[in-house]
Amino acid sequence: MxxxxxxxxxxxxxxxxxxxxxxxxxxxxxxxxxxxxxxxxxxxxxxxxxxxxxxxxxxxxxxxxxxxxxxxxxxxxxxxxxxxxxxxxxxxxxxxxxxxxxxxxxxxxxxxxxxxxxxxxxxxxxxxxxxxxxxxxxxxxxxxxxxxxxxxxxxxxxxxxxxxxxxxxxxxxxxxxxxxxxKGAAPVGAPVIGAHASFRLTTAVNAEARLRGFLDRHVRDRPLEAVVCDAPPWSGTERVLHGLLRRTRGEGLRLFDVCRTVGDALGAGSALAAALACELLQSLSPGRSVLVLSLGHQCVDLLWLYT
CATH class of the missing domain: 3.40.47.10 (Thiolase/Chalcone synthase)
Structure with a gap:
């Protein structure tokens, strides 16, 4: 290393x-x-x-x-x-x-x-x-x-x-x-899954287009406070998607990277990112949302959470 x-x-x-x-x-x-x-x-x-x-x-x-x-x-x-x-x-x-x-x-x-x-x-x-x-x-x-x-x-x-x-x-x-x-009405303050999408990763351009469509379709009525990402640090796609998020959602968008912080947990990393997003939502004011972005070698997974 x-x-x-x-x-x-x-x-x-x-x-x-x-x-x-x-x-x-x-x-x-x-x-x-x-x-x-x-x-x-x-x-x-x-x-x-x-x-x-x-x-x-x-x-x-x-x-x-x-x-x-x-x-x-x-x-x-x-x-x-x-x-x-x-x-x-x-x-x-x-x-x-x-x-x-x-x-x-x-x-x-x-x-x-x-x-x-x-x-x-x-x-x-x-x-x-x-x-x-x-x-x-x-x-x-x-x-x-x-x-x-x-x-x-x-x-x-x-x-x-x-x-x-x-x-x-x-x-x-x-x-x-x-x-x-x-399933059913969530307790006050509990995280809610607003949308989920998973798709095959072919190119960075493909991933950017799919991410943009996901944001436009789902992440509109609640401010996006942060993105919790799990991605290999050597991924060029990671840089492209981070750039898109900052361009479309503002420089103030907070980014948390599980792989860089905790280590590479492979198939458990994206679940760790989702758990961290739930913890993060507990500290935010109501009406905010967090995007969980997982990048694999062949897949991209998106999970939108809000309170």
């Missing part, structure tokens, strides 16, 4: 084992069967379910976004396969590594019986999971409560080497973030 400070994975990038165990709240035997991205999902989801009634918890849906899924469990097992043979590989590998593992482990452990989906695209997947849950609630497809967000645990030697971690402007970090979405 090109920095005076070399990130230590154990110190800077990972949730401590003690905190993860406390958050997941599982017996030790069950804890050892799961990848960290599933444990991070459990840790983020349980506090959101806690205030709900037993009936609401059972009926609640879950949408999980990720990009790489379960490498913290898989990578040691690959080494075991090559050094000790297939007989030494854990039988739980089959249920730990795949993208929908976090969704499955969480719904089973917490007794959730609502709709459950996993979105695995690029770094926009957490935001797309939130958008998918929002659209289902909006159109009355299933239930009145949804948990949606993203979880990622990419800090393993193989993943760091494969993604060129030493040359990345932002260090890879593990993270999870989820929102509880409720």
């Amino acid at each position: 090109r920095s005076h400070h070399r990130f230590d994975p154990e110190r800077d990038r990972l949730v401590s084992e003690q905190d993860l165990a406390a958050g997941a709240n599982l017996p030790p035997r069950e804890f050892r069967k799961m990848d960290r991205f599933s444990l991070l999902t459990l840790s983020a989801v349980q506090p959101l379910l806690a205030p709900l009634s037993a009936e609401e918890r059972t009926a609640c849906g879950l949408f999980v976004g990720n990009m790489l899924a379960g490498w913290t469990f898989t990578e040691p097992q690959i080494r075991t396969l090559h050094t000790q043979g297939a007989g030494a590989v854990s039988p739980y590998l089959a249920t730990a590594w795949f993208p929908a593992a976090a969704q499955g482990h969480t719904t089973i452990a917490l007794g959730m019986q609502g709709i459950a989906k996993t979105v695995t695209t690029d770094r926009c997947s957490g935001g797309q999971a939130i958008g998918m849950a929002y659209h289902r609630l909006r159109h009355g497809a299933s239930g009145s409560l949804m948990l949606a967000g993203g979880a990622e645990a990419p800090v393993t030697p193989l993943v760091l080497a494969a993604l060129g971690d030493d040359e990345r402007p932002a260090p890879l970090v593990e993270a999870s973030a989820f929102l509880l979405l409720r």
